[in-house]
Amino acid sequence: MPLRLIPVIDLMQGQVVHARLGQRAHYRPLRSALAAGSSDALRVADGLLALHPFRQLYIADLDAITGQGHHAATLAAIRQRHPDVELWLDSGLHTLPAADAADDASAAATVTVLGSESLRTLPGRHADARGQDLHQTRALARTPQRRWVLSLDSRAGHLLGPPELLQQTAQWPDDVIAMTLDRVGSDAGPDLRGLRALRARLAQTPTRRVYAAGGVRDARDLAALAQAGAHGVLLASALHDGRLSADALRRHAEGG
Numbered sequence: 001m002p003l004r005l006i007p008v009i010d011l012m013q014g015q016v017v018h019a020r021l022g023q024r025a026h027y028r029p030l031r032s033a034l035a036a037g038s039s040d041a042l043r044v045a046d047g048l049l050a051l052h053p054f055r056q057l058y059i060a061d062l063d064a065i066t067g068q069g070h071h072a073a074t075l076a077a078i079r080q081r082h083p084d085v086e087l088w089l090d091s092g093l094h095t096l097p098a099a100d101a102a103d104d105a106s107a108a109a110t111v112t113v114l115g116s117e118s119l120r121t122l123p124g125r126h127a128d129a130r131g132q133d134l135h136q137t138r139a140l141a142r143t144p145q146r147r148w149v150l151s152l153d154s155r156a157g158h159l160l161g162p163p164e165l166l167q168q169t170a171q172w173p174d175d176v177i178a179m180t181l182d183r184v185g186s187d188a189g190p191d192l193r194g195l196r197a198l199r200a201r202l203a204q205t206p207t208r209r210v211y212a213a214g215g216v217r218d219a220r221d222l223a224a225l226a227q228a229g230a231h232g233v234l235l236a237s238a239l240h241d242g243r244l245s246a247d248a249l250r251r252h253a254e255g256g
């Protein structure tokens with residue numbers, strides 16, 4: 001089965017960084033063969049799109065996620081340079097109403113990603129002044145599902161974020177990412193067991209699209225993820241170090 005392949009660009013302190021194991025304090029500037037060793041976001045985006053005509057770029061604004069600023073200008077520059085490429089942006093938004101707001105950090109994004117590790121409440125809920133969850137289904141109804149993606153962030157097999165999120169699948173959007181943080185930038189391979197478990201959880205809604213993220217090493221991993229039921233895959237290290245060639249991407253890509 002063909003896959004939707006989405007490169008990841010992690011932004012921190014004005015540079016693209018090499019994400020590894022989800023340990024952000026240890027991230028260092030990316031040195032990509034696709035950008036002549038540069039960590040400049042525009043050059044990295046150019047290099048990725050020269051390698052393969054990707055339809056999306058996933059951008060993690062780590063400064064925004066950690067509350068230390070944002071990369072709105074960089075996002076706008078990427079959008080201006082590549083207007084036909086859809087941007088998926090994780091900027092650490094905490095709730096669905098916030099994702100629906102047009103703030104500076106998300107203005108350049110076509111699709112907003114809500115990461116479970118950043119969620120204070122479930123999608124479709126908000127907290128009152130005492131921190132109590134109040135059901136607010138109207139907020140979900142007002143937000144078109146195509147405008148946001150849920151990232152289920154996990155470490156050591158455990159969900160990061162509200163534990164009840166796993167029981168509220170009816171409130172999930174059409175696109176869901178299985179983000180295995182402790183496999184990001186590793187040579188451990190993707191979490192096939194976790195992907196299959198997520199697909200089983202969504203068995204009653206087979207139209208939902210599940211994306212795997214973390215640990216992809218080569219074309220064999222892409223084939224294994226397709227076999228396990230992934231609709232798409234988020235990619236980074238294997239693109240920048242050449243383990244995934246243009247030919248391999250063509251063979252496995254949706255529409256390739």
